[in-house]
Amino acid sequence: MRYLLVEDNRELAEAVIGRLALDGHAVDHAGTLAEAEDCLAVATYDLILLDVMLPDGDGRDFLARSRASLETPVIVLTARAQVSDRVGALDQGADDYITKPFDFSELEARCRAVLRRRGGSARNQIALGAALFDPLAGTLSHGATSVDLRNREIRLLEVFARHPGQILSKGQLMDRLFSYDSDVTENAIEVYVGRLRRRIDGMGVRIETLRGLGYRMETDTA
Amino acid sequence: MTGTGSIGRRLTLLLAGVAALLSVLSWGMVTMLARQAAERTQDNVLAASVTAIAETLRSEQGEVRLELPYSAFSMLGAIGEDRVFYTVTAGDRTLTGYADLPVPDGRGGPGRIVFATGTYRGEAIRIASVTRVVLAGTSPVPVTVTVAQTRDGVGTIAADLSQLAAILAVAFFVVAVGLSAIAARTSLRPLKELTAAVSRRGPSDLRPLRRAAPSELAPLMGALNRLMDRLNLSLRRSEDFIAEAAHRVRTPLATVRTQAEIALRSVTDDADKQRLRQMIRAVDESSRSAGQLLDHATVAFRADDLPRAPVDLADLAARTVAALEPTAAMKEIRLQLDAVPAQVSGDPVLLDSALRNVLDNAIKYSPEDTVVHLQVMSIAHEARIAVTDQGPGLGEGPARALTERFRRGSNTEGIVGSGLGLTIAEEVLRAHGGRLDLGAGERGKGTCVTLVLPSS
Ligand SMILES: Nc1ncnc2c1ncn2[C@@H]1O[C@H](COP(=O)(O)OP(=O)(O)OP(=O)(O)O)[C@@H](O)[C@H]1O
Ligand SMILES: [Mg+2]
Numbered sequence: 001m002r003y004l005l006v007e008d009n010r011e012l013a014e015a016v017i018g019r020l021a022l023d024g025h026a027v028d029h030a031g032t033l034a035e036a037e038d039c040l041a042v043a044t045y046d047l048i049l050l051d052v053m054l055p056d057g058d059g060r061d062f063l064a065r066s067r068a069s070l071e072t073p074v075i076v077l078t079a080r081a082q083v084s085d086r087v088g089a090l091d092q093g094a095d096d097y098i099t100k101p102f103d104f105s106e107l108e109a110r111c112r113a114v115l116r117r118r119g120g121s122a123r124n125q126i127a128l129g130a131a132l133f134d135p136l137a138g139t140l141s142h143g144a145t146s147v148d149l150r151n152r153e154i155r156l157l158e159v160f161a162r163h164p165g166q167i168l169s170k171g172q173l174m175d176r177l178f179s180y181d182s183d184v185t186e187n188a189i190e191v192y193v194g195r196l197r198r199r200i201d202g203m204g205v206r207i208e209t210l211r212g213l214g215y216r217m218e219t220d221t222a
Numbered sequence: 223m224t225g226t227g228s229i230g231r232r233l234t235l236l237l238a239g240v241a242a243l244l245s246v247l248s249w250g251m252v253t254m255l256a257r258q259a260a261e262r263t264q265d266n267v268l269a270a271s272v273t274a275i276a277e278t279l280r281s282e283q284g285e286v287r288l289e290l291p292y293s294a295f296s297m298l299g300a301i302g303e304d305r306v307f308y309t310v311t312a313g314d315r316t317l318t319g320y321a322d323l324p325v326p327d328g329r330g331g332p333g334r335i336v337f338a339t340g341t342y343r344g345e346a347i348r349i350a351s352v353t354r355v356v357l358a359g360t361s362p363v364p365v366t367v368t369v370a371q372t373r374d375g376v377g378t379i380a381a382d383l384s385q386l387a388a389i390l391a392v393a394f395f396v397v398a399v400g401l402s403a404i405a406a407r408t409s410l411r412p413l414k415e416l417t418a419a420v421s422r423r424g425p426s427d428l429r430p431l432r433r434a435a436p437s438e439l440a441p442l443m444g445a446l447n448r449l450m451d452r453l454n455l456s457l458r459r460s461e462d463f464i465a466e467a468a469h470r471v472r473t474p475l476a477t478v479r480t481q482a483e484i485a486l487r488s489v490t491d492d493a494d495k496q497r498l499r500q501m502i503r504a505v506d507e508s509s510r511s512a513g514q515l516l517d518h519a520t521v522a523f524r525a526d527d528l529p530r531a532p533v534d535l536a537d538l539a540a541r542t543v544a545a546l547e548p549t550a551a552m553k554e555i556r557l558q559l560d561a562v563p564a565q566v567s568g569d570p571v572l573l574d575s576a577l578r579n580v581l582d583n584a585i586k587y588s589p590e591d592t593v594v595h596l597q598v599m600s601i602a603h604e605a606r607i608a609v610t611d612q613g614p615g616l617g618e619g620p621a622r623a624l625t626e627r628f629r630r631g632s633n634t635e636g637i638v639g640s641g642l643g644l645t646i647a648e649e650v651l652r653a654h655g656g657r658l659d660l661g662a663g664e665r666g667k668g669t670c671v672t673l674v675l676p677s678s
Binding site for chain 1: 480551
């Protein structure tokens with residue numbers, strides 16, 4: 001997936017880019033509306049994350065201006081948090097909004113929800129050996145069989161799918177699956193991995209435990 | 223405000239004062255004219271009478287003779303019960319009548335009728351007299367005919383007319399006062415209407431006044447509109463200012479939170495992790511509080527002057543569910559919506575924030591892997607959204623207390639919140655003429671919060 005992040009705060013932008021890159025997304029960064037227009041002129045994006053207060057104007061005006069010609073879904077990042085502002089953002093054509101400061105897990109969850117609603121899943125399927133994983137729809141299919149996965153199972157499988165053949169530690173998996181404040185222990189990861197294993201049993205995708213190191217996904221070759 | 227009296231009363235008093243003055247004046251005039259007319263009538267009759275007598279003067283054998291024609295006195299009888307006196311003198315000699323009747327000085331020359339007022343036998347009299355020169359033999363003798371009449375009749379007539387005039391004046395005055403009250407009221411009506419139009423407005427309604435008004439009120443309306451414009455501008459400026467302030471506070475908070483979250487991923491020491499978590503939590507607490515406080519203020523502000531629009535609670539619930547779905551998914555909570563159309567009339571922005579707060583609680587306080595059930599119903603005259611969760615329930619103590627400001631339950635340890643969510647929801651519903659019901663979920667487990675609104 002290719003994202004455009006329009007955000008003038010450098011640190012925040014870098015952190016968001018870093019986080020989205022972990023999921024294997026490519027993120028272009030624009031610090032101003034002018035830069036954003038340049039980016040949009042040369043590339044197509046799957047999703048735009050748009051700050052509302054930018055040095056050269058109001059992100060919402062930009063949204064209202066470009067909404068007609070723009071197919072790409074937009075999530076507004078706003079530090080203005082009044083109810084009326086939030087409703088206003090949606091009226092102006094944003095697909096969703098998130099108020100700063102935000103939880104990265106929530107940002108990811110909202111991005112996924114918007115992409116799913118906009119039907120962006122077809123282009124985003126990942127081949128796992130003979131099976132086909134659709135992280136937005138949350139399905140794993142293999143031949144005629146298909147399983148629906150629950151949210152954390154999807155997240156877990158997605159992390160593995162983005163890092164094929166790599167060993168992932170429990171800590172790494174925890175960061176991706178839970179927001180910072182859930183009081184989960186590493187045991188929880190074992191529970192979820194166990195569940196995922198049972199769900200995808202027989203689909204040609206396996207998750208192996210490497211004692212003391214973590215987990216690794218293996219796939220049957222097609 | 224210190225009043226300077228009522229314009230209406232002042233106008234009425236002024237008009238009534240003018241009416242009173244006019245009444246008294248006209249009464250005085252009528253009285254005077256009546257008296258004059260009565261006097262003139264008396265004078266005319268007296269003149270006719272003296273003329274009639276004087277006409278009979280002639281000389282016979284050197285003697286001045288006269289007759290007293292009946293008509294000369296009968297015409298005087300026309301004026302009331304007044305008594306009549308007369309005297310005819312030739313030179314110094316009284317020919318007939320009352321010798322002591324005062325005779326006005328005979329200036330005016332012969333043939334001219336002279337009038338005078340005097341007293342005779344204690345009564346006020348009006349006297350007319352004429353002098354003719356009669357040739358008695360060879361010498362011309364001036365003969366003076368004088369007729370006098372008491373003035374009671376004149377007084378009576380004048381008094382009668384004056385009384386009538388007084389009645390008319392009083393009637394005129396009463397009618398005039400009534401009319402001036404009405405006039406004052408009608409001329410002040412546009413002012414009243416303007417006042418009503420302004421006072422009907424809510425505190426946030428600062429649209430300019432657009433109504434037909436008499437030209438005298440145009441400057442006032444212009445001034446009001448200009449004031450409203452300025453108010454609107456400064457209000458919008460302060461709203462912008464708050465938004466800008468929120469932006470300025472939240473942006474660095476976002477940076478802090480981001481850095482902390484990144485650091486959290488790279489540190490390995492548990493104590494460090496704990497510290498970072500606390501830091502993130504503090505950021506979340508403060509931004510949540512700021513957001514909820516702003517929302518609460520917005521509710522208070524908008525509730526005064528509720529902008530009403532038709533809202534289908536089913537749509538509202540669907541939108542809110544869609545908005546919170548990602549949050550629920552993060553906890554593996556499934557949002558299940560059963561809805562029938564339920565129309566209400568209200569402020570969509572506020573209703574959205576009420577439901578969002580209730581649903582947010584259900585998700586926030588429920589454990590993972592549970593279901594939150596939303597049911598939109600329309601029962602009799604009420605439309606409802608019931609949000610039922612499988613969480614820990616509202617705990618001991620009266621549930622009502624949880625709608626108090628900043629009140630949090632005992633089950634909130636480790637869960638970020640400001641204690642304003644239910645307060646906001648309740649105030650929104652109250653502003654809409656509805657209520658918030660708090661109870662336990664199915665079979666006494668979990669929580670069921672119901673938003674109740676009057677159907678439209
Ligand atoms: N669905 C629920 N299940 C359990 N407890 C609840 C639920 N809803 C509300 N409560 C209790 O009611 C209290 C008040 O809720 P309220 O929404 O007003 O505040 P809050 O959630 O603590 O803070 P915030 O203003 O951030 O929403 C909560 O602290 C919680 O103890
Ligand atoms: Mg709450």
